[in-house]
Amino acid sequence: MSIVRALPALVLLLASCAPAGSPAQNAPAATEIKVGAVLPLTGAFSASGNYFQQAYQLATDEVNGAGGLDVGGKKLPITLKVLDDGSDTTKSRSLVEQLATQEKVNALLGGYDTTLVQAQQGVPDQYKIPMVEGGGAASAIFTRGNKYLFGTLATIDDLGNITMDFLKYWEDQGKLPKPLKIALAWENTDHGKDYQAAVNKGAKDDPAHFQVVLDQSFDLNGSDFTPLLTQVKAANADAFLSDAHLPDFITMHRQYTQLGLKHKFVSYGARGPDQKGREALTTAADYLVAGLWWTPALTDQGSRTFTDTWKTKFNVTPDWFQALGYDTARVLYAGITKAGSLDGTKVRDALAGLEFTGALVPGNKISFDQTGKPKTTFLMTQNLPNNEVAIVWPSSLEGSKAAMLPMPGTS
Amino acid sequence: MYEPSAIAGLVVTAVLTAGLYALMSFGLALVYGVMKIINLAHAGTMMLSAFVVLELNHRFHLDPILGAIVSAALFLVVGMLLYVLAVRRVIDAPPIASLLLLFGVWLCAQNAAYFFWGSEDQSIVTSYTLATIPLGDVLVPVTRLIPFGASLIALGLLSWFLRSTDLGKAIRAVSQNSTAARLAGIRSGRVSTIAFGIGSSLSAFAGGLLTLLFSFTPDFGHTFQLKSFAIIVLGGLESFPGVALGALVLAVIESFSILIPGWRGSLVNLLAFTLLVAGLVLLPGGIASLLERRGKPE
Numbered sequence: 001m002s003i004v005r006a007l008p009a010l011v012l013l014l015a016s017c018a019p020a021g022s023p024a025q026n027a028p029a030a031t032e033i034k035v036g037a038v039l040p041l042t043g044a045f046s047a048s049g050n051y052f053q054q055a056y057q058l059a060t061d062e063v064n065g066a067g068g069l070d071v072g073g074k075k076l077p078i079t080l081k082v083l084d085d086g087s088d089t090t091k092s093r094s095l096v097e098q099l100a101t102q103e104k105v106n107a108l109l110g111g112y113d114t115t116l117v118q119a120q121q122g123v124p125d126q127y128k129i130p131m132v133e134g135g136g137a138a139s140a141i142f143t144r145g146n147k148y149l150f151g152t153l154a155t156i157d158d159l160g161n162i163t164m165d166f167l168k169y170w171e172d173q174g175k176l177p178k179p180l181k182i183a184l185a186w187e188n189t190d191h192g193k194d195y196q197a198a199v200n201k202g203a204k205d206d207p208a209h210f211q212v213v214l215d216q217s218f219d220l221n222g223s224d225f226t227p228l229l230t231q232v233k234a235a236n237a238d239a240f241l242s243d244a245h246l247p248d249f250i251t252m253h254r255q256y257t258q259l260g261l262k263h264k265f266v267s268y269g270a271r272g273p274d275q276k277g278r279e280a281l282t283t284a285a286d287y288l289v290a291g292l293w294w295t296p297a298l299t300d301q302g303s304r305t306f307t308d309t310w311k312t313k314f315n316v317t318p319d320w321f322q323a324l325g326y327d328t329a330r331v332l333y334a335g336i337t338k339a340g341s342l343d344g345t346k347v348r349d350a351l352a353g354l355e356f357t358g359a360l361v362p363g364n365k366i367s368f369d370q371t372g373k374p375k376t377t378f379l380m381t382q383n384l385p386n387n388e389v390a391i392v393w394p395s396s397l398e399g400s401k402a403a404m405l406p407m408p409g410t411s
Numbered sequence: 412m413y414e415p416s417a418i419a420g421l422v423v424t425a426v427l428t429a430g431l432y433a434l435m436s437f438g439l440a441l442v443y444g445v446m447k448i449i450n451l452a453h454a455g456t457m458m459l460s461a462f463v464v465l466e467l468n469h470r471f472h473l474d475p476i477l478g479a480i481v482s483a484a485l486f487l488v489v490g491m492l493l494y495v496l497a498v499r500r501v502i503d504a505p506p507i508a509s510l511l512l513l514f515g516v517w518l519c520a521q522n523a524a525y526f527f528w529g530s531e532d533q534s535i536v537t538s539y540t541l542a543t544i545p546l547g548d549v550l551v552p553v554t555r556l557i558p559f560g561a562s563l564i565a566l567g568l569l570s571w572f573l574r575s576t577d578l579g580k581a582i583r584a585v586s587q588n589s590t591a592a593r594l595a596g597i598r599s600g601r602v603s604t605i606a607f608g609i610g611s612s613l614s615a616f617a618g619g620l621l622t623l624l625f626s627f628t629p630d631f632g633h634t635f636q637l638k639s640f641a642i643i644v645l646g647g648l649e650s651f652p653g654v655a656l657g658a659l660v661l662a663v664i665e666s667f668s669i670l671i672p673g674w675r676g677s678l679v680n681l682l683a684f685t686l687l688v689a690g691l692v693l694l695p696g697g698i699a700s701l702l703e704r705r706g707k708p709e
Contacts, residue, residue, distance in 0.1 A: 216676050226666070233417065258541060280534035282536060
C-alpha cells in the first residue's frame, strides 16, 4: 500500500482519536468571535440604545486593540454585529433569532429596556447561545427558567431592599422618625411591582422601623398625579417613596412641589440625578435620594478611568447606561476566555461560575446566582445644590458622605 | 380621611384638568364636525408643536405661551396644506381611508421627530414652572391655570367665530349638510380646508401649552389623544360646549376616583375608555344631544 492510498485511512484514524467536541471534529478552527446584539437605535429607547451600542463597541475595540480575545490560548478578534429593533418588541425577538440562525453568532449581548429584554429572552435558550444583558432590571426576567441568559443589572427588588436598609440606618441614627411612616407610589409595570413588593416586605418584616401608610399604583405617562398626591398628603407620612420613569418623575415631582408637599425623605427609585430631570425640576430636585447602578461620582480607579476615557472619546460624561453596557460586554468576553472555547454550552457554564473582578458596579465584582440574576447591588446618591451629586450609601464606598436627613426644609 | 381642604383641592384639580382636556379636544371636534373624519394625526400635531415651542424657547428665548401662539399660526398653514395635498383626496372615500392616511401622517411626524430630536425627554422651564397662587387653603399651580384660561378663551372665540362670522356660518352650514351648503353657493372644499387648518392650529396650540406641564418625546400625545376621543364622544362629536362638558365629566371622575375604597390609581385610563364605550352605546349624540332633547318642548 502506497503512502498516498493509506493517507485517508490515517486521517480517519487520527480524527477518531481526537477528543469529542473538539474544533477538529465539529468545524474548522474559528478565526473570529462573532458577537451579536439587538438594540433600540431608533424609536422610543434610542437614546439609551445608542449608549449601549457605544459601550459594547468600546469594550470590543479595547479587546481587539490588545490583539484579540484569548480563547484556549489563541487570540481571536471579535466582530460585533449590532442590529436596530426600532424599540419594537416583536422585531427585537425576530432580529435576535436572525443573529442566531443567519449570522451564526457565538454569543449575544442584550438589549434595552426591560420590555425589549423580555422579548429577547427566549432566544438564547432556544439556540443554546449565551446572552449577557445589562438593560433589563425587572426580577421577572430571571423567573422563567432560562439557562443561557445572564444579567448585570441589579434588579428593582434589590433597589427596594437597599432603600429600606438605608432608611433603617438613618432611623437608628435618630435622623428619621421610628417607625417611619411611608407613602408608597409605584408604576403599574414589572419594574414598579418589584419595588412595591420589596418595600412592603421590608415593612412587614420590620414593623418597629417601618409602617406603610399608603400603597398606591399609577399608570405610565400619567397626565395628572394630583389625585395621587392628594392621597399622599392625606396619609401624613414621613417619607415618600415612588418608583417612576423619567417623564413621570418630572411631572409628579413638579406637582408634588406645586402642592407644597414636604417629606423628611423623598426618593423616586432610580430617578434623581438624571441631568434631564434636574434641568426640568431645577432646585426642586435638590436633596432627592436615588438608588443607582453606577454614577460618575464614584472615585474608584476603574470608574475614574472609564469616565475619563468616555469623556475623551465621546465628549460627554457617561451615565449608568454606558457603564453597565461596558461591564456587560466585558463580562461576556471574560466568560468566553474562561470557557476557552466558543461552544455555546461551555461559555454558558463558564458564565454561570464566573466571578468577574474589575467591574465598574459598586463592589467591582459581577457574578450570578442560579437563575442568571446578578449578585450586584445599588448605591444611593443624594442630589445637592448646584447640580452636584453625593454618594451616600453604602458608607463603605470610597468617597461616600453622610446623607442630609431629614431633607433640608422639612422639620 | 380627607380634610375639607383636600376635597376643595380635588375640585380645583378637576376644573383645571377639564380645561386642559377641553383645550386638547377642540381641534379634534372641529375636524370631525366639518369633515366627519377622525384626525388621527392630532397627537402628532400636538407633539410637533411641543418641539416647535421648544426650539423657539431654546433659540429665541420665547416664552412657551407666545411659542404656542406662533406654533398655532404655523400649523394653521401646515393643516391647510395637509388637507389640500392629502386629506382632500380621501374625503369622499370610505372612512378607513382617511383613518389610515392620518395615522400614516402621525407615524411620519413621530419618526421625523425621532430623527431630528432623538428620544431623550425634553422639557421647558420658565420662571413660573413651580409657581402657585393660593386660593384659600388650596395652592393653584400657575402652569395649570394657563391652559385652563386658554381653553375658556378658545371656547369663547370659537363660539363667536362660528356664530358671528361669515366663514364661521359657512363652516356650520358645511358641518350640518355639505350638499345643501354647496347648493347654497358655499365653496365647501375651501371651507373644509380652512376648518382643517383651524383644527390643526387648535391642536398645535394645545400641544404648545402642554409643554408648561409635561416633559415630552416624539412619543408624546397618544394618551391625550385617546382621552380626547373619549371626551368628544361623551360631549357630542360636533359641539364645543358639549366637549367642555365631556372634559369636565372625565376630569371629575378621574380626580374623585381616589375616594373609592380600594381604588388603584393605575386604573385611571380605564375610566376614560369605559366612558368612551358607554358614550358610544348609551349616548351616541353625547351630552350635547341630551341637553338639546331636554330643552325641547314635549
